[in-house]
Amino acid sequence: MKNKLMKLLVITLSVFPAIASAQTTFGTTGRWIDRIGDLIQNIIPIVVAAALLVFFWGLVKFISKAGDEAEVKKSKGLMVWGLVALFVMITVWGLVRFIQKELNISGYTVDLPQIPRP
Numbered sequence: 748m749k750n751k752l753m754k755l756l757v758i759t760l761s762v763f764p765a766i767a768s769a770q771t772t773f774g775t776t777g778r779w780i781d782r783i784g785d786l787i788q789n790i791i792p793i794v795v796a797a798a799l800l801v802f803f804w805g806l807v808k809f810i811s812k813a814g815d816e817a818e819v820k821k822s823k824g825l826m827v828w829g830l831v832a833l834f835v836m837i838t839v840w841g842l843v844r845f846i847q848k849e850l851n852i853s854g855y856t857v858d859l860p861q862i863p864r865p
Contacts, residue, residue, distance in 0.1 A: 808821070
């Protein structure tokens with residue numbers, strides 16, 4: 748309970764300035780989208796590296812625990828989930844690149860229409 752409350756508090760305090768429009772770096776919707784795109788661009792390599800790490804950790808456990816059937820089964824599971832995660836991420840990446848190429852979309856910048864202000 749205390750852990751959930753702490754997470755909620757951290758999320759609330761980190762988002763509150765943006766909601767109150769007191770934070771100048773998130774002034775418009777376009778900037779929000781750019782920030783989210785930048786965040787995703789930075790997180791993707793970390794997630795791919797984590798999936799690769801899970802696979803290799805399973806491989807190390809598979810080799811080191813070769814005599815114990817229960818540990819071998821667990822390590823096979825780790826390797827399978829690591830490969831599944833890598834396959835899904837690379838497949839989605841390939842589909843996104845294919846769609847970008849076919850629709851002639853370059854980059855990730857989105858030009859949003861602006862509402863004229865009086």
